[in-house]
Amino acid sequence: MLFGRAVRERPPVLLLLPALLVAAAMLLPPAYLAIRALEGGWEEAAEVLLDPETLAVLGRSALLAATVTAAATAVAVTVAWLTVRTDLPGRRAWAVLAALPLVIPSYVGGFVLVSALGPRGMLQGALEPLGVERLPEIYGFPGAALALTLFTYPYVLLTARSALRGVDPALEEASRSLGLGPWGTFFRVTLPQLRPGIAAGAILVALYSLSDFGVVSLLQYDTFSREIYIQYRSAFDRTPAAVLGLMLVALTAAVLTLEGRTRGRAAYHRSSAGSARPPATVHLGRWRWPALLFCASVVALALAAPVGVLLFWLVRGLAGGESLQPLWAAAANSVLAASLAAAVTALGALPVAALSARHPGPVAGMVERLAYLGYALPGIALALSLVFFGANYAPALYQTLAILVFAYAVHFMPQAVGATRSALLQIKPSVEEASRSLGRGRAATLATVTVPLAAPGILAGAALVFLTTLKELPATLLLSPTGFETLATRVWSATSDAFFARAAAPALLLIALSALPMYLLTIRERLR
Template identity: 60%
Template structure:
């Protein structure tokens, strides 16, 4: 496929043009702002809010690394009990909408939450410490975003040739020393891509920080949009895009000097599992603890609100059509977005240069923007230039592609970095054409990254709300819209049902993906 360079560049430039739509909209709106709007960008209040946002993003990324790296290593490389079960359960918190996750966290761990009610009788605890502010936002966003890192790290580990690790062990290194000196450095492309996604998720989130009463940059943008001062909101959004580009540049500079090829043989034989010995059960408790607080506890709170509401007489609407619409839109989004990300990832890895670097940075620029900014940009584009596309399923898929393409690009790039170019060159030297080499050599080796990218896009598209509300076809109700409608009207039982459906509907493809990875491994 690399022989068709013009085709790759044409596809990449089309993707880049689509990704420029939100930036073009912001530039048009920002030109309408007066001098006072530009002066607001350098006011102390704006800079303080930006510092708080960056601090939260850095803290969430660090906490996610602490959780995701051990989980990935334990579920891929060790004999931890119930290893396959943890492989399936630990990524699932990604499907929880942030506004629902934050509300459930407050309901369970708030000063007068469910945990306090359980402890009041036997221990006499009248009130738990407040969870609002930075601690609550940090905990909630960490539990909701660490799966970005986990899935990228797992995909990287599954592609690593275990020969280097086995050689280190044969030279007398312990399992712990092998992990720090050999495995962790080779995981760097996946960790870099996953960390960038976590940081951008924390930058753009609104639901969790709003419920936790922690002011961040996205809240200021939402307030400006609600006050119809869209020129000022556009300026603030452009500042967020600039911060995103800085983060992407830093991540690129950190990784650009390293090579991550798995080896010239191209084999992906399964490694021998590390025997944890006396650490098996502490590792088991770690996996179980993360699963309980990130997945089981929120699910139990959802079930509690569902049962409590039904007993109080609340009704739950039929969710069959909403479930089908969510699965259809999310499945198509995963396919379209991954296909759009493929030429970008190939150009970044196999054709490095200024243009390919710019293309990669463009893919990440939209991910840091709140969904409402992307949606309004496409509303502006559809109303003025493509009225036939407005409020159609293709327009919604276009929004999902712009929002979530960094997830697919990150996973694909990490996998491509581990495929040595000499493997493809050897196949071409044997007479294979470029397309044949790509289909028979590159694509099979790229499969873990493809599946990880599609899973990330599917799971996040299932819970996307602002873009779905503004761009979905008339009458196209999804589970995310059902959750939002019920929560806004304080019908918590009606909200709990579609939220549970989101988790259940997303669990099946995630489980199938993990099982396929385990079988291939």
């Protein structure tokens, strides 16, 4: 029972100490944010907390997150079912195309929406000769909800497709043999089996909606992220910004807690022996063309339209004399910051994942939970806490690349830990024990046996961190060194001033760079 001995073995100090340091680093931002929020006393914090405007911001944030999550889930589950279970024409192509909006940052989507449908947008210009002077208002809740739905539904789509492929078709066949029709079988048998997969994607959508800064700022919808940024930039006393940041952290933690308690303890695996087999294909019949129209509409709105609008503004900008020269420095800065963040995060995730996979126990569980704290830290709240900390206690690090990379590592550590831990769990401990029995120490075994075997998972986690770092906006805005412009901040500064032609080139380049790690991850999944 080599695996049993490996699990009960006490973790070595050289593994435990780095894991504890990573956990402490993850705890620093929320802890300091709480200290800064209470610096003015309980009375001032309570005054901000109970202010009617604060409560209104709380309601607007919750409403937006709930609406986007429900809409994204409805779109994603429909597309997933059509592309996995039916005879939809070109279903494999639609599955790929429907997932591609994941590489488009939401603030780029917001910029596209404003530039196409806003007061000075493409549609307004096209309709002016016809006497249309003003289009219906796109700003506020409707625009923010539409933009976030279009660019977050792939989170649910990917997990729902995976869950659909894993459903045992025998359950559906048994349901139909007992008299339930196709729709009854779907809602009473298939859909409950998809619950874990849908919930996994829906929680990501909810957290993304709560923490989003770019869309709500461009479309002028006051949620926590926008209010925090306004308070930080405009108010001399930044305690209200810290209190709002702490409230946002508490709201995201409440969402995570609610999701954990509603999971239930139902079993979703096969209860009997037998080989898995593909389910029967559902023939759409007269619904084939409406289904095809639905998939085409989703891809057109979430992928074709954004790329088309960006190309329009790019051509218009180049014709108007816009230079591409400043673009390359911003692209180099983006790649540099994302590469450093990916390397640092992958390195920090290794001891945490190894401790959790090889030495499970109370300490390992605590360290892993603290490592996942990054999911409960919206970018704006994380950046705000590090701004306060750097300005007061580490001025040498304030507005340097080091503190920016640290923020990225804290924010995206869960992605690297999850991928690395999954890879480590697939390595038999007996392989490592064989290495040690031949005279190699723990460090040598880790470097020459464990890490090479886990390299695909480690690289996958690093690629995810690289992808999300490229698109990160609020932390980059608040923490980047003076003059350190990235593609994300260049898009933001241009769109904030309504220079749509100037924003098009960095937005397209950002999408192209983001597509590369996603392509590599897709290739890896196909080769597994």
